[in-house]
Amino acid sequence: MSPSPSPDPYDEGMLVVGDGHQIHWSVAGNPAGKPAVLLHGGPGGGARNGTRRLFDADRYRIIQFDQRNCGLSTPHAGQPQIDLSTNTTAHLIADIEQLRQLLDIERWAVWGGSWGTTLGLAYAHAHPGSVSELLLASVVTTTAAEVDWVTRTMGRVFPAEWQAFVDFLAPENHDGNLPVAYNQLLLDPDPAVHEPAAIAWCQWEDVHVSIANGFEPHLRYEDAAFRLAFARLVTHYWGNAAFMGES
Secondary structure, eight states, X not given: OOOOOOSSOSEEEEEEEETTEEEEEEEEEOTTSXXXXXXXXXXXXXXXXXHHTTSOTTTEEEEEEOOTTSTTOBSOTTSSSXXXXXXXXXXXXXXXXXXXXXXXXXXXXXXXXXXXXXXXXXXXXXXXXXXXXXXXXXXXXXXXXXHHHHHTGXXXXXXXXXXXXXXXXXXXXXXXXXXXXXXXXXXXXXXXXHHHHHHHHHXXXXXXXXXXXXXXXXXXGGSHHXXXXXXXXHHHHHTTGGGSSOO
């Protein structure tokens, strides 16, 4: 009897997708199994080892990748200066298709979590022939209304924490698009400006998900490079309603 496939990657690489970007990808599970691509959350959360363990390594060929500017993909948004102009939902959809073609996959199951559900739905809409199934967890669509709910309406639940989140910004920005105002600070190359902004943003990220039982602050936010990249990418996408044409 042959040994069961390992849940750890057996293949990985960097895919050049244009605009100066290289996307890190990995494959785990059964090389002859049903292909499934996993779309991580955030934006900017990066591929996580635990996610692929949702899939049976005996039955699935499990593909993960780090979306533009995060994880092991380059350039990384945790660098002091970064240009995010070539990082939009349309760019990410094109990257997914390039990866599918690189791996010679005709159709694959698409799993998405949180932001990954927005991306998965958009990808399936753009390339329905490439998708065999959609598996979506913690579904969001990243509309302006949803972003407003997370950045404003949740202040009713956590009033003190929300006030601190808003008061970090200059008074003239309190009534506007909060992710845009934060993004302007986060993209400042001066660490004295972007580092405190990243901390303030990620503190609110931890607060608004803390209604779950047994919640503890997420340790990944203690990594300064991750924290900055995550905050920059989330505010970049949230401030623009995922670049899907909604104001």
